Amino acid sequence: MLYVVLWAFVKAAVLMLGVVLPAAAVLSWVERKMSAVIQDRIGPNRANIGPITAWGLFHPIADGIKMLFKEDFVPKSADRLLFTLAPMISFTPPLLVFAAIPFGPPIGGETWLSVSDTQMGVLFILAIGSMGIYGHTLAGWSSGNKFSLLGGLRTSAQLFSYEVALTFSLLGVFMVYGTIAPVRMVELQSHMWGGWFPNWGVFTQPLAFILFLAASIAETKRAPFDLPEADSEIIAGYSTEYSSMRFAMFFLSEFTAIVVVAAFGAILFLGGWHVPFLKSDAWWAYALQVAAFLGKVGFLVYVQMLLRWTVPRMRYDQVMHLGWKILLPFGLTNLVVTAIVVAWVR
Amino acid sequence: MAATVKKLDSPEMNIGERLFLFEIIKGMLTTNRHFWRNWFRRKDTVTLEYPEVKRPYPARWRGLHRLMKREDGSVRCVACMMCSTNCPANCITIVAGEHPDPKIEKYPVSFDIDLLKCIYCGYCEEACPCDAIRLDSGTHTAPDYTRRSLIAHKDEMLARGGPSIAKQGGRSL
Numbered sequence: 307m308l309y310v311v312l313w314a315f316v317k318a319a320v321l322m323l324g325v326v327l328p329a330a331a332v333l334s335w336v337e338r339k340m341s342a343v344i345q346d347r348i349g350p351n352r353a354n355i356g357p358i359t360a361w362g363l364f365h366p367i368a369d370g371i372k373m374l375f376k377e378d379f380v381p382k383s384a385d386r387l388l389f390t391l392a393p394m395i396s397f398t399p400p401l402l403v404f405a406a407i408p409f410g411p412p413i414g415g416e417t418w419l420s421v422s423d424t425q426m427g428v429l430f431i432l433a434i435g436s437m438g439i440y441g442h443t444l445a446g447w448s449s450g451n452k453f454s455l456l457g458g459l460r461t462s463a464q465l466f467s468y469e470v471a472l473t474f475s476l477l478g479v480f481m482v483y484g485t486i487a488p489v490r491m492v493e494l495q496s497h498m499w500g501g502w503f504p505n506w507g508v509f510t511q512p513l514a515f516i517l518f519l520a521a522s523i524a525e526t527k528r529a530p531f532d533l534p535e536a537d538s539e540i541i542a543g544y545s546t547e548y549s550s551m552r553f554a555m556f557f558l559s560e561f562t563a564i565v566v567v568a569a570f571g572a573i574l575f576l577g578g579w580h581v582p583f584l585k586s587d588a589w590w591a592y593a594l595q596v597a598a599f600l601g602k603v604g605f606l607v608y609v610q611m612l613l614r615w616t617v618p619r620m621r622y623d624q625v626m627h628l629g630w631k632i633l634l635p636f637g638l639t640n641l642v643v644t645a646i647v648v649a650w651v652r
Numbered sequence: 653m654a655a656t657v658k659k660l661d662s663p664e665m666n667i668g669e670r671l672f673l674f675e676i677i678k679g680m681l682t683t684n685r686h687f688w689r690n691w692f693r694r695k696d697t698v699t700l701e702y703p704e705v706k707r708p709y710p711a712r713w714r715g716l717h718r719l720m721k722r723e724d725g726s727v728r729c730v731a732c733m734m735c736s737t738n739c740p741a742n743c744i745t746i747v748a749g750e751h752p753d754p755k756i757e758k759y760p761v762s763f764d765i766d767l768l769k770c771i772y773c774g775y776c777e778e779a780c781p782c783d784a785i786r787l788d789s790g791t792h793t794a795p796d797y798t799r800r801s802l803i804a805h806k807d808e809m810l811a812r813g814g815p816s817i818a819k820q821g822g823r824s825l
Contacts, residue, residue: 344683346696516673609680612687616679 317421318405326404330561331366337561337611338365344615369554376550383450384547392448393548393555396441399434400562406430407569408489410579410596420489427488428480431570432473436525438559439465442534445556446544457543460622461527461534467629468524468531474637475517478644479574482510492578504582507575513640515575517633522571523610524629526563530617531625538619568606569599576602714772714787717765717804718812727810728820729784731758735776743769744776763806767793783818785809 335350339362342349350362358364380389406427408420424430439461446458483491497505508515524531535543545556572578579595620628668674689695700707709715720728731748749761776785789812796802 340687343690343697344687346686346690346698348694348697348699348701612680612683613676616683617676 314405314421321404321409321421322401325409326401326562326565327558329565330558331370332363333561333564333607334369334557335363335366336607337614340611341615344612373551373554378550378552379547381450381547385448385450388444388448389547390552392441392445392544393552393559394441395444396438397555397559397562399436399438399441400559400566402434403431403566404569406488407566407573408492408578409599410592411492412489413592423487423489425487428476428486428491428574431488431566432476435563435566435570436465436469438563441559442527442544442556445548446534449544449547451547453540453542454544454546456540457534457536457546460536460540461544464524464527464531464533464625464629467626468521468633471517471629471633471637472521472525474634474641475514475521476574477637478514478640479507479511481641481644481648482507488573488578492573492580495577496580498582504577504580506577506580511575511640511644513636514644515571517637517640518571518575519609520628521633522567523613524625526560526567526610528560528564528610529614530620532619533622533625536619564607564610565603568603568610571606572599572602576606578602709790711788713790714774716767716787716789716791716793716812717770717776717809718786718789718814719763719806719809720784720786720813720816721810722820723815727759727763727784727806727813728782728816729760729763729780730756730782730820731760732781734779734781735785738775738779740773740775741769741771743767760806763809765804765809767802767804768799782820783816786813 339349350365351359353359353362353364353368355364380386405421406424408423410420412423442461443458446454446456446461449455480486483494485491485494495504495506499505503509527534533543535545540546545553548556579599581595581598584591584594686696690697722728729746730751731746733746733748736742736744736746743766745762745764745766747761748758751757751759772787774787777787793802
């Protein structure tokens with residue numbers, strides 16, 4: 307028992323410190339660079355170690371150092387305890403979610419490449435993933451600033467309208483696979499239709515994929531759904547009063563959430579680590595599959611970034627309208643149609 | 653008088669546009685095109701990387717002041733105080749002294765411009781009858797740490813200066 311716990315702990319530590327946090331840091335560079343290049347600018351390219359600039363890849367390090375040395379300010383009217391706690395609460399859930407995400411196939415029946423191969427995987431991801439909202443809402447509440455409060459309220463209202471649509475979009479997927487264990491889901495997607503067409507979730511549940519993307523981007527609180535921190539309306543929403551590393555934690559939690567959504571989407575809809583026509587048990591096959599998974603995650607991250615720098619922010623009532631009146635009915639329709647088809651096929 | 657209200661109908665959207673999905677994908681394809689065009693070749697990029705690459709200033713751009721010289725290299729300024737009188741920011745301080753040459757009445761012993769006060773309006777060069785002060789050096793004020801170091805003195809402005817072919821005192825008799 308102790309062995310199992312320790313082993314999971316080691317895997318989690320390697321995953322967090324080796325993959326997720328560096329990915330989140332690099333994403334802050336990706337975001338800046340990509341927005342610049344899309345807008346015909348050059349973007350960050352100045353931070354350097356000696357003569358090496360590496361396309362500005364040192365900027366996240368410089369940002370991190372800067373953040374650590376900034377003044378850690380707490381407003382007089384803030385609730386000190388909650389104000390301190392809020393960034394941690396918002397930062398932990400996106401990291402926890404990775405525990406249930408398998409990065410590669412089970413090797414010899416043992417799940418080396420996921421922290422925990424739980425049968426409840428997807429439920430766990432959904433449940434924990436939406437916990438981060440507590441952090442943002444508490445941050446808005448405890449800052450003692452009306453703009454922050456508005457941001458916090460918007461966060462929670464947005465969560466209510468999108469969590470429902472998100473879950474309904476996924477119910478169809480659960481029905482098709484008949485399981486909610488991530489590893490099993492990917493194995494089911496690894497079959498080929500007629501021997502040549504991958505049986506990925508995007509192809510069996512295209513509508514659900516679109517609904518999932520829309521709803522999950524709303525959950526990561528990024529444009530076009532970045533109402534909680536709408537800069538032009540409420541300064542920076544819940545993070546208005548935050549500075550230093552506490553602000554950086556909100557920042558990192560946002561970028562981690564992007565990776566979470568991408569990984570989740572890759573498992574549910576893009577066949578996880580499945581590489582078509584790969585039938586081999588050699589070590590390079592496993593490496594290729596992990597690389598394929600990371601590539602799919604990268605692709606979904608790219609799509610999210612592209613969307614964020616393409617579409618303007620929606621008005622608040624439009625966001626609510628989209629959540630309750632468009633995504634939810636479409637999700638329900640998808641659910642009913644999928645149910646009928648699944649019952650008919652079996 | 654009753655206001656006339658003109659009602660404009662926004663163009664009707666067809667079903668494909670009302671779905672927004674395809675329009676958003678079209679928009680994403682545009683940003684995607686810009687991304688890949690600029691990522692490898694910087695095809696549409698218009699940014700100049702400032703300290704290394706500088707965009708040339710237009711010919712009439714007003715920058716740091718310079719004091720022009722006579723043919724013998726001495727300062728053209730005759731300390732007539734026209735510029736300091738005309739200066740809306742009151743940034744020019746001239747101390748006049750008697751010139752050894754009896755044909756030239758005065759010369760500036762010191763000629764200081766407080767660059768933090770100066771608004772670079774160019775009224776001093778308009779007022780100058782001798783073409784002694786100009787703002788056409790094409791450089792701007794460098795930032796510095798002290799107020800004292802941001803007062804331009806006669807010799808540094810003279811160092812930026814050059815010979816002028818204008819007649820001293822404007823129209824000659």
